[in-house]
Amino acid sequence: MFGLGVVSTLLAALVVQPVTALWPLPTSMSSGTEALRLAPWFSIDTSSIPNPPSDLIAAIERTKTYLFTDQLELLDIDRGASYASSIYSSPYISSLSLCLTGSEPVLSISTEAIKPLESRDDSYTLSVPTGGAPAEIKANTTLGLLRGLTTFGQMWYDYQGQTYTLMTPLTVEDSPAYPYRGFMLDTARNFFPVTEIYRMLDAMSWVKINQFHWHVVDSQSFPLVVPGFENISYYGAYTPTSVYEPTDVANVVAYAAARGIDVLVEIDTPGHTSIIWKSYPEHVACPEYTPWATYANEPPAGQLRFASPATTNFTASLLGAVASMFPSTLFSTGGDELNTNCYTNDSITQYYLNSTGETLEQALSNFTVKTHSVLEAMGKTPVVWEEMVLVHNVTLSNETIVMVWISSEDVAAVAEKGFKIVHAASNYFYLDCGGGGWVGDNPAGNSWCDPFKTWQNSYTFDPNANLTVEQQKLIMGGEHLLWTEQSSPSNLDPIVWPRAASSAELFWTGPYLTNATAGGTAETNVTTALPRLHDVAYRMVQRGIMAIPLQPMWCALRPYACDLTA
Amino acid sequence: MFGLGVVSTLLAALVVQPVTALWPLPTSMSSGTEALRLAPWFSIDTSSIPNPPSDLIAAIERTKTYLFTDQLELLDIDRGASYASSIYSSPYISSLSLCLTGSEPVLSISTEAIKPLESRDDSYTLSVPTGGAPAEIKANTTLGLLRGLTTFGQMWYDYQGQTYTLMTPLTVEDSPAYPYRGFMLDTARNFFPVTEIYRMLDAMSWVKINQFHWHVVDSQSFPLVVPGFENISYYGAYTPTSVYEPTDVANVVAYAAARGIDVLVEIDTPGHTSIIWKSYPEHVACPEYTPWATYANEPPAGQLRFASPATTNFTASLLGAVASMFPSTLFSTGGDELNTNCYTNDSITQYYLNSTGETLEQALSNFTVKTHSVLEAMGKTPVVWEEMVLVHNVTLSNETIVMVWISSEDVAAVAEKGFKIVHAASNYFYLDCGGGGWVGDNPAGNSWCDPFKTWQNSYTFDPNANLTVEQQKLIMGGEHLLWTEQSSPSNLDPIVWPRAASSAELFWTGPYLTNATAGGTAETNVTTALPRLHDVAYRMVQRGIMAIPLQPMWCALRPYACDLTA
Known part of the structure; x- marks a missing residue:
């Protein structure tokens, strides 16, 4: 009998893609939108590293723990339900390989981390292919491997017990702008x-x-x-x-x-x-x-x-x-x-x-x-x-x-x-x-x-x-x-x-980064940062840190809907 | 060989009395400086109240719990040590009597609390004599008794396992300025x-x-x-x-x-x-x-x-x-x-x-x-x-x-x-x-x-x-x-x-109250309120509320020392 006038609103909501939630945003990256599930038997492989340092092993264990205990639902209106069929039909990824490309001897994270400020090497690359093939982190140092593990750990969401990502194929080449x-x-x-x-x-x-x-x-x-x-x-x-x-x-x-x-x-x-x-x-x-x-x-x-x-x-x-x-x-x-x-x-x-x-x-x-x-x-x-x-x-x-x-x-x-x-x-x-x-x-x-x-x-x-x-x-x-x-x-x-x-x-x-994930043209700014920063805060809460919400949850679940001009 | 120039500072510290920590400050009260210890066998007596309501009994139990679990040390430089001899030589108080002065029947706190706004009666009197004689709360309603219990619970500090107050003899006649x-x-x-x-x-x-x-x-x-x-x-x-x-x-x-x-x-x-x-x-x-x-x-x-x-x-x-x-x-x-x-x-x-x-x-x-x-x-x-x-x-x-x-x-x-x-x-x-x-x-x-x-x-x-x-x-x-x-x-x-x-x-x-405890002349103001508000915050933390500190602890332990003009 009466029109409800909601069509334009629904359409506006549908065009918003799930957010790339990596923080800090890698200095160079490209990502797709294919789903991938973390296999329950997922493992992190250090076989290429002779005598991996114990703090690297511990970092791997922490990473694996968070992968399965974060249980963060996608910050989206239906918390991932609209991706359910993609998720359930997606392949499992079984392993992530760590690869050191630097010179011998292999030093611990702890040793690398406390080097003189400008001698520290945080750089790493990360690739997570589609289809379930092994992911890989390469770095010159164990410190770089740690940074890559941290990035990898931010990719995953939980949908009814499935740990999944919607970002593959993902390639990251990353190193900090400032020491x-x-x-x-x-x-x-x-x-x-x-x-x-x-x-x-x-x-x-x-x-x-x-x-x-x-x-x-x-x-x-x-x-x-x-x-x-x-x-x-x-x-x-x-x-x-x-x-x-x-x-x-x-x-x-x-x-x-x-x-x-x-x-x-x-x-x-x-x-x-x-x-x-x-x-x-x-x-x-x-x-x-x-x-x-x-x-x-x-x-x-x-x-x-x-x-x-x-x-x-x-x-x-x-x-x-x-x-x-x-x-x-x-x-x-x-x-x-x-x-x-x-x-x-x-x-x-x-x-x-x-x-x-x-x-x-x-x-x-x-x-x-x-x-x-x-x-x-x-x-x-x-x-x-x-x-x-x-x-x-x-x-x-x-x-x-x-x-x-x-x-x-x-x-x-x-x-x-x-x-x-x-x-x-x-x-x-x-x-x-x-x-x-x-x-x-x-x-x-x-x-x-x-x-x-x-x-x-x-x-x-x-x-x-x-x-x-x-x-x-x-x-x-x-x-x-x-x-x-x-x-x-x-x-x-x-x-x-x-x-x-x-x-x-x-x-x-770094300031004014060209954000490759936004099509290579947009700069990082508070508008595009906010949805990712929500993700940081919500993931921290899942890990026991009492981070505050930056907006009503209604807004956190609807990227950009609470923007000043939305 | 050289003077240290600290004498005036020490003297200034000594004249500060321990703080009257009641909050909100009763509308009328007088208090002394005699020490009194809470007996380990301290009890709260409701024998004058026929069939005390269960929520009053529960309020009494909460009060007794806090009396012994607050374990709040005096907010003073030495956390009460300078009063040790007074505390150890002070008498024990064994009981607090609750007395209802209102008309029958006795209504529960819960019933009194949800009455129409201007019909609620929060008023009470509290007396805590020196020497260990029983304290007494009198009120027209169980709601008033609850308010008195709350005030009583703010009097006590812990010094090495002794629960004590330095405020006796205390008499309070209290009712709220606004409903x-x-x-x-x-x-x-x-x-x-x-x-x-x-x-x-x-x-x-x-x-x-x-x-x-x-x-x-x-x-x-x-x-x-x-x-x-x-x-x-x-x-x-x-x-x-x-x-x-x-x-x-x-x-x-x-x-x-x-x-x-x-x-x-x-x-x-x-x-x-x-x-x-x-x-x-x-x-x-x-x-x-x-x-x-x-x-x-x-x-x-x-x-x-x-x-x-x-x-x-x-x-x-x-x-x-x-x-x-x-x-x-x-x-x-x-x-x-x-x-x-x-x-x-x-x-x-x-x-x-x-x-x-x-x-x-x-x-x-x-x-x-x-x-x-x-x-x-x-x-x-x-x-x-x-x-x-x-x-x-x-x-x-x-x-x-x-x-x-x-x-x-x-x-x-x-x-x-x-x-x-x-x-x-x-x-x-x-x-x-x-x-x-x-x-x-x-x-x-x-x-x-x-x-x-x-x-x-x-x-x-x-x-x-x-x-x-x-x-x-x-x-x-x-x-x-x-x-x-x-x-x-x-x-x-x-x-x-x-x-x-x-x-x-x-x-x-009420605003602009004449604060009897400060000699009958000072008004409540932010200066005299701050030490008491510290007490509120520290006691809340003892009870599991994450209240923030309003100042460095150095200041909280030295009333007025961090005032703008101190």
Whole structure:
């Protein structure tokens, strides 16, 4: 009797293809639309690799487990039912062969993952033919094989007990655009048990993040148990059990490395060190002085007396002791937010400045040279926050990596000075911003880095903005960061995931990639990324990570239907 | 040799007293600083109550469980150690007596909790003397006894296995400033299993929230299984198991009522109903029309054909069927964001408008009168969103409660019309704002209601702003709301808690309360609230709620030390 006017809507829904859900998108790939089922007897073949390393075997076992336990239904209106006949009539794939093409000897994933930043080889190729013939991953390194396994694991969906893909024939040739793809966690403002860190490392590995930046201590607490310096954590941890023992560190390092992740530890100096006062009062100026805002960017005030030779020696020894706990070639000495008011009336500092005739800035440079020399003697490359080159002009080795955090606008100035750069700008990559200010007695309740940094914001960041072609070579990559003034295990997963996956793709796939799967013409952008990012989030939930939904499920099941202009 | 300059800091720390951690703060109380220990054989005595209702017995059992399992350490630098000698030398309290002072017969908590809004009696007195004499809660109702038990349960801390308080002698005389203290959850944009709702109800009860506003269905999904209308959820739930069966509803209602919480269900009409199209296509205009933004505030478009008598009858029957599932005297028919474009070219709507000569607005009013009459015949008081009185001027009973959501600026206009009001303004109480926009193809990524609504913002809301003294009587209270476009069980707890506790105190204790515990002069404000709100959050974590920390633990253990001006 009356028309219902729905025909155009139904037609619009039908033309949407199932989404290519690989994340980060490979730098080069082509895929078909043929169905293929994973055989219940599916195996991963390493017979071509003599004595495969145990961490490769473990990675294979994890991959096989996820293949059958993800049980992720296709993010489509009928969750795959419209493909049922294709699925049920599709051939089984029985095996995936791993093939190493690099030079002997075969090194473990863990060894490859912690090599110097620019020596790591993540590259791999993956082919998954139609018809059930064996798939193959080829790589120069076991690390590359791991990356290929990760990609392979993102292809599969569950339809009523059938594990299938709709992407064959698939060929992938992939390697990262940037060597540094990181995530930073602050474990000092609030504490995170190692089990939380393990879970984070798992999720990081699924999106090919290769650098865990561990901001392990700060002015508020010192949970790291450092051999020879046990009193710092004894007096500085929040509770006797809120600590990382050397065995915990070794376990985290090993867990990370086996997943292709290097651990960059940061001992922030000379600022952000108030808590050391409790165990070594002689080395800390303006400890817990009030009003704190005069002496520090956050409470409590307290900074190392870097003009003191004893404090410099103490710090060098401490950094050396920490450095020996971490096999990474990278080590961050921090260097942000130094407050010079702290030293104005500090008698020890003034005594040494008067004795030597040095300025505070000269003393800072000497301190940095001495502490860095200990690290460099251990084969470490120092990493510092941007103030060390933009505010203080300390003497640094040319190899030093500078993290730009205050604003992405500062990148060009660091590049001018010729330092290598990691993008960590608060206006793009700070996961904690926009959740309200945490300082007390503040009715407005805003935070300094409002607003919330959306995934769209970080995903569309341009790593090369304002840089010459030559300067662009200084960019090592970037990272999302979680400062934990208002985070704990209660909100770790949902505040990080899937947002942090946006920089993982940006720095793996590179900005403005021509997306071959979209016909070779479309660039990656927030519109085409969203359906794939849903897939990342839903798969993470299946694997036990509390990633948030980015849209109502109605939208997640209907790619593009909730677009602004749809 | 050198002064360390810490004396003033230590002195400042010592003058801070342990925090009175009751939340919401009782409207009248006095407390001492004597220690008291909970005897391991502590019991709660109901001997004065003939045949105590089973839900009161259950509330007592929960209280006793928490007393011994919270094991919350004092939020103080040394976690209570400085009070050790007071604690170990303090007397044991062996019992708490419950005493009912109201008229017979004794009604259950569940019965009292779901009475008409302004008939509920939450009032109670609590006394906890020094020296170990029995404590006592007196109330007119079992509901009041429950509130007293909740307060009693917030007094206790753990020090090395001793459960103690430092607040005796304590006397409390308490009753809420407003009858409606709510929390709204949207279970349609994304689904929440009933176990999540149970956990939410527990947390709500701990801060004396008494109204669960259940926005159970919307355009995206219809998880409610309604007897006689099963096809709506059969075709409208996200998955066959993402539903609330009638038994689930009955369980949620019972679970809530036993905790002093009434369940206000909302079936949003005539907008926000697209999903009904899948089962009853004849009743929905502009279903999933595109571009959606022309027809709806969010996708998918689709609204009830309220001008059609058949649709009006259908809606009235549906609302009646839902209303019979919920014993509350409140029922929300929604009424927000009606989009008139949807009907412009809808042949059925135009047919009826032409037949009757009614305008669309007249038809809407008739529809509302008819659907509300069904509810009123069942003894229900209708609840609507503000547009029903500010945009559409539909005929409503004087008893109708209007929820103001678009802006707190709209409250005065609703009061002008003489309706009762529940504060639910997006600019104060929307928990989802500030997390980034969820609409696709939107590189800016902002949300319509940015920024994030901090607890400070909602806590300092003035319920009486712009109202005459007479109009202030129309304010029933208020609620925090969680719209779940970007929420799921992954982030339910941390996005809600402890923020939603801020309105729980605002609407229980009332704004601008003179805080007797601070010497009778200080008003409640964000500065004095923060240490207590930490206590709420830490205790929730002890009870399994993933509440976030509002500050670094360093600050939580040092009240006021992280204030802006400290």
